[in-house]
Amino acid sequence: NAGVTQTPKFQVLKTGQSMTLQCAQDMNHEYMSWYRQDPGMGLRLIHYSVGAGITDQGEVPNGYNVSRSTTEDFPLRLLSAAPSQTSVYFCASSYSLGLDTQYFGPGTRLTVL
């Protein structure tokens, strides 16, 4: 199993550009989520999904879109990048909600100039 994979590892954008961060898992997990990690703030939940076709907002959803057309993939879209979105982004998955261990991808470091 590859676990949770994320691409790209690094990305630099200009303000106003759009892009998609890819996330895939091969563990047949129903629950997937996106977090951003900022210095001194831990990880904050952006969006999550409890299964294919179902998504919901987390703590900091503004400026981001998600979709879940398959169990395996959960892409995160930045519609119009802003410097405030400079961060490290982590995708995570687990078998279900609740106490199941969440498995994290290696992260994408995004810089918006």
Added chain:
Amino acid sequence: GDSVTQMEGPVTLSEEACLTINCTYTATGYPSLFWYVQYPGEGLQLLLKATKADDKGSNKGFEATYRKETTSFHLEKGSVQVSDSAVYFCALLSGGYNKLIFGAGTRLAVHP
């Protein structure tokens, strides 16, 4: 709302020293508590967890006890190694079980 507070780092120790990283929480009800570890260049990994008061989670020589009376979940290890150098995150499972609430993280550096 629910929140987690961790001691600020970095924490710098010599090999074989004792480690304590403090974590306290604010939550309604009795959340499950977790410690995650992030090694350089990697994503987070679950280190240990506790689901109810007085439970002790343990793994790789680390342990933490769920203290309801002090709303704490301090991480401890009796003898740290250089390979323990990482960032440690305390987290709680928020009501409704739909998200983890993370602390800011504590960086640990262990020197030979």
